[in-house]
Amino acid sequence: MTSNKKYWKSVEELKEDSSIVETLQQNEFVEPIPTDEFLGNKETLEASSTTRRDFLKYVGFSTAAASLAACEGPVIKSIPYVVAPDEIVPGVANYYATTMADGFDFANVLVKTREGRPIKIERNDLSKNGGSVNARVHASVLSMYDKNRLQNPMVDKKEVTWSEFDTAVAQKMNEMAGKDVVLLTQTFASPSTSKLIKEFTAKYPNVRHVIYDAVSSSEALDAFQNKYGTRALPDYDFNKAEVIVSVGADFLGDWQGGGYEAGYAKGRIPKNGKMSKHYQFEANMSISGANADVRVPVTPSQQMKVLQALTGGSASGLPENVAAAVAKAKAHLQKAGSKGVVVTSLPDVQAQTMALNYNANSVVMDTAKPRMTSMGSTQEVTNVMNGVTTGSVKGLITVGVDPVYSFPHPKFAEAYENLEMTLAFSMKPDATASAAKLVAATPHYLESWGDVQLKKGTFSIVQPTIRTLFNTRQFQDCLVRWTGNGDKKYYDYLKEFIEGSVLGAGSWNQAVHDGVFESSASLTTDADTTNSSELQLESSTSNGAKIDPVQENKEGMELTLYTKTGLGSGNQANNPWLQELPDPITRATWDNYVTISAADAEAMGIENENVANGGLDGSYVNVTVNGVTIENVPALIQPGQAKGSIGLALGYGQTAGIQEEMQTGVNAYQLYSGFKSVQMGVTLEKAPGMHEFACVQLHNTMMGRDIIKETTLEIFNTKDVHYWNAVPEVSKDHQEIPVTSPDADLWTSFDRSVGHHFNLSIDLNACTGCGACVIACHAENNVPVVGKDEMRKSRDMHWLRIDRYYSSEDTFESDLEKKENISGLGSSLSEYGEMENPAANPQVAFQPVMCQHCNHAPCETVCPVAATSHGRQGQNHMAYNRCVGTRYCANNCPYKVRRFNWFLYAENDEFDYHMNNDLGRMVLNPDVVVRSRGVMEKCSMCIQMTQKTILDAKRDGRMVKDGEFKTACSAACESGAIKFGDINNEESEIHELKEDKRMYHLLAAVGTKPNVFYQTKVRNTNEA
């Protein structure tokens, strides 16, 4: 029976004579469809001889014709050398040792070149303590192939030849005679350059040399210089430390040049029941804090008190929990004696001196061979900055620094343009170079010669690995020419200098080959010559309270400016690899932002929310420091951020000479007043609108699952392995059997005992989350850059990601307890919900995850075209040319490591990164294919590298030695967390690691039998 019910679509329909209802009934569509526009013009329609059928025919035929034409192969040309260089064999890589020294990153590296093109940076194993090959150093090779680089010298914005440029400079220098000209340079740490600069200033006595570090360590340098006489930074070997207490210092990050993770990681691997203990008192959540055993969030002003308390003073004025932690740390330090060390990053000479004095007896600190990689003096740089703005400085020559961008003075840019002489040596048209009247285009370090004294007595050689790509000339070459050496090259000058003054009996060729050598030659360097600052410095410390922000007691929040793993000081902001590298802590890409504690955020109404498409959105804030305001800075709620403090990363917000896509973030240097990383009296106000973050990890907690296995040193030492690293069990015939037992398998296993069987070990104790492996993987495997929008859609292409987990309780252990105690539906709903939120001061753990190369791989069984299959050597192969893009494999992968090419990322204007221009494509590894649209890709366990190692052994007719097998990530890992090798070789390190009792497989309960295994993280909870 049908009902006569009437359904109303709206209340309006109840009215009988509603005009709206009438019109709506008439009009099917809300807006009229513009049929008239294309059918209305009868004349054109009739005039056209093409009927619809004809049109379809044309389309059909032209498609067929096009596809037939496509069957014709293209003509490919091969152009050999006219005279081939002896050392180049097409298809075989050459390695050259050189050194990166861009004023912020200093590292001894090996450069892999193919057919004369540098394509990858690797660590130089000959270098014992030559800085850190971090993510930025790995990515620096791409910065060379930057199409936005300066290609010619310029006079008044017009490109000129070098001889014209030389004339212009000579003329200008003569004009400037007697006027104050400042030569503002980065820290070169280069003895020969110091000598050249001295020759230059001798020729032009009106020029004075000032060193400027964009990210300053001036206070630490002052403290060291006062105490030890050299303007340098002490070196630390954290391997020797039993107790490490850091007050604000992110020494696993970029603190004082960084590069301490290798020593630190060695001390963190439990050996004979012992490992180092690490206390961290800090405001921002840093990598060091994330790795610490005890992390206490304290604001910078409290950090000063913490440091005082640690080094002998009283803990008065500190909150109770902080005071307790300080007391424990102090007791522990005392117990450790000379094996304890205190480090701090407080921008205060007094604080730095306290730490130095405390460490004077520590075996961890080395003052005899200090680091020479930072020499800038805030006092002098401030003088220059003020001199330019007040007009007392008439000319400015900048080398490798960008003061117009990075000086915290609102009027500086304007004053700079009004200077009588502006000469900028720069690789890129940055803010300074684009305003300068004379611009000298300089080469990348991979195209230059040079020498670097990283540590006192340890020298490194910089050698070019490719001919200059553009018409560039390095600063030193210009100086050689301008100081009246005629046509002499800097290379000759350098060789003479090194052979004459440094090498002694050593051979120049050997030095260039090794890239590093030690020498006890005593040299006068910038470190010794900047003594002039000392006097001023003392005067400044006497009234230090005035310039020292740390001790000031201003109202408002406290800002800690920091550098990110990706961009650092911002030298390489135009590098898409670094922009896309997720921050180890926040996992956000392509951005800088204010990090703020959850409590402060709530008080100010600042929100972070995940929107429907999965992306993370955050409120905007306006940040004001000392009257300088940056508007619309996105705010990100950071678990572990000290209440009352905020953080903001330097190096972002560049616009000059930078591709539009990479003009990300805000320029935090504007707030870097007094070149101090800590700023007090910061006001924050919420601004309207929401910012779209490109964050690659949205679920921040593990919720008590055993993705990362963790235990304490005490349990590790005392309890049985089954207690803290149990193999999951499954039920078979009502009996619990371990999941690794063959009875628990659906499949029979292949015999893998013959030949190689590759395994990868990742030690969660050693992994600091630095991200060097991610960039190394990018470079080795031609991983594309997808851009911010795609990252936000979780379409990142990283083959290797470093997951970061926060505990939702105070520790991961209490998470586990909480999960175990959940009973009943109500409890589970509410408590699981709570566990999704990280704690205010969470424990943090890092876990690199790449394809696990399962022996029983779930992806392989679901591929309809058998595009992914297993090799005997343990690698899970992916045949891109066979893949049809069903993505079943990605859906079936429990580790979510497969990456789908949603688009064509190479030669596509929509993705205008390095793969879209000829210059950028030169960085591609010719041994690995560039994937096309619609195929799945993933970590191959660097099969091109293992195959190469095997082939080399075959050609030589020998067995493969242990340690020869490498992957890009294992080779890049500074801390030794990632190890790779052949487990069928029973003498190998990897075989030993596989038998280690800390070994576990990720999600072992699934039974995938991965070839990647992890070492349980052990935390040192022991107290003094």
Place this chain on the structure above:
Amino acid sequence: MQKVKFTNLPSIVSLVLLAVLLTFSTQISAQDSTATAAADAAAATPAASGVGDAEAGKALFNSNCAACHKLYKKATGPALFGVSKKYDREWLYKWIKNSAELIASGDSKAIAIWEEYNKSPMTAFPGLSNTDIDNILAYTDTEKSTPAPTDVTATSATGGGDGVSNNIILGALALVFLLLIVMLVLVNGTLKKIAAANGVVYEEKEKRTPIWRAFVENQFLVLISAILLLLTAGYFMYGYFMQVGVDQGYAPVQPIHYSHRIHAGENQIDCKYCHSSARKSKHSGIPSLNVCMNCHKNIAEVSEDTYAMGKEEYGVDYNAEIKKLYKAVGWDETTQSYTGETEPVKWIRIHNLPDFAYFNHSQHVTVAGVDCQTCHGPVEEMEIMSQYSPLTMGWCINCHRETNVNVAGNEYYKEIHEQLSKKYGVDQLTAAQMGGLECGKCHY
């Protein structure tokens, strides 16, 4: 009325025949090589002025002097024709036996030569006796044999004449056929007229169902033939699509006509002398021009036999091709020095593997010891290099299945081969059994 069928049949037949004839008739060239013989004859005549045996001298010259000297042209050293007249014979003995000594002694003539030729010392030949030197000098006094110009024009004239006469004969034949056809048509018409006039009536034939209608009406036959047609079409379609991107036999025209036949075949130069990177790299490498110049610094011209053969069989002027090399590498023949003006040669790549397939020459050449010819075919017989193998995946895999791994004396294989052959129960492992069929071994 009687009806004569196929009246124009003869004309059709003749046209078809003609077409066939024209298609298959090839240009027959008949150039004689008389020039070389003339040259030999001239060389055999002893020189009027000298003493000594020119025949023996030629042999000595070729083995000792030809590397640096030519008779009528400057090479590394001066042209030697007429050298016995230019210098005193005693002086020549001294110079040839030890030129360095002569220069050292301060002989002005010797120093002049030495300086003229970039101070490159001439090898001393203390082993040559005065008679030997006489013989050589006798040979160097041989007049350059220029083939009589009349001969050349004569041969080319007859050659051209052959071509013309062939065409004339063919044209005449075609004309005759045409005449015959016209005549037949005319005769047929006349006969018909006569028949009509005589009242002969042709018998009307019974109308039969046309064959196509019979075919259409037989549905079984239609079905069968449709299936056949589809299958054939399918077969050819498959064949067509399978050859897309397979460039077997690809032999592009190269910027320099380089003959592998001469180099690898006649001169027996090892492949890996020029393609040296095949031993240690994934690429076999196209030799850089400095490798060519290792030999071609001294070989500016091919031998006359070779030259003639190139002209006749391949229509190539080999000497002109060597000039192209000199231009590219910037070699000035007159001064025997490099000008520095280079112009890299843009060869056309013949063997193209797709990007997603990884192939390593050294694995196959050095480790496995596979002959180049296994994949590249009889290169030493190829005048123009062409792709011999299909380079398809099936072709690769097939070889991996059939080829045993070359383990002899290779420490790397010792253990793995022992274990694997035990596992598979074979004496010799194939590449496939070693894991040579795994996807990831070639695709990454």
